[in-house]
Amino acid sequence: MYVRRIDGFWLEELMMRTVLWTLQIALAVLFTGAGVMKLVQSHAEYAADVAWAEHFTPVTLNLLGAAEVLGAIGLIVPAATRILPILTPIAASALAAIMAGAVIIHIGLGTLAEIPASAVVLLGCAFVALTRFGPYAVPARAPSPGRGAPEVTSAD
Numbered sequence: 001m002y003v004r005r006i007d008g009f010w011l012e013e014l015m016m017r018t019v020l021w022t023l024q025i026a027l028a029v030l031f032t033g034a035g036v037m038k039l040v041q042s043h044a045e046y047a048a049d050v051a052w053a054e055h056f057t058p059v060t061l062n063l064l065g066a067a068e069v070l071g072a073i074g075l076i077v078p079a080a081t082r083i084l085p086i087l088t089p090i091a092a093s094a095l096a097a098i099m100a101g102a103v104i105i106h107i108g109l110g111t112l113a114e115i116p117a118s119a120v121v122l123l124g125c126a127f128v129a130l131t132r133f134g135p136y137a138v139p140a141r142a143p144s145p146g147r148g149a150p151e152v153t154s155a156d
Helices: 011-040 043-049 051-055 058-081 087-109 112-133
Strands: none
Touching: 011 043, 011 058, 011 087, 011 112, 043 051, 043 058, 051 087, 058 087, 087 112
């Protein structure tokens, strides 16, 4: 495969990073919306919209919503600021675990029509986790001199 070099970046790497950021943003928007709905709506309102919710307590739904919102923040903020960027694939892994649980619950409840969407989101989270842990990990920001990092001086 022919790959062109553009300003020090391989085109393939640039494309992959663009795909990853687009996927991370899409997942963050999805989980923020889903999490906020679980946190804001009453149990009865949410159960009227989503059939599986009636099988869970209000506290469980609130905890799930909080986990989804925190996971959405973890998908974007650490990688964007490059402060503790290892938290991004950890957040993606946690969200993948939540979605694996969703698939299992849909199988158990017999709501088979919900499985494909949950599985696609699970695969998206797993893809972000694997690539951000691996070849496309976001490097941590280098500490600036005077803020905890020793200043390098030459011993002439």
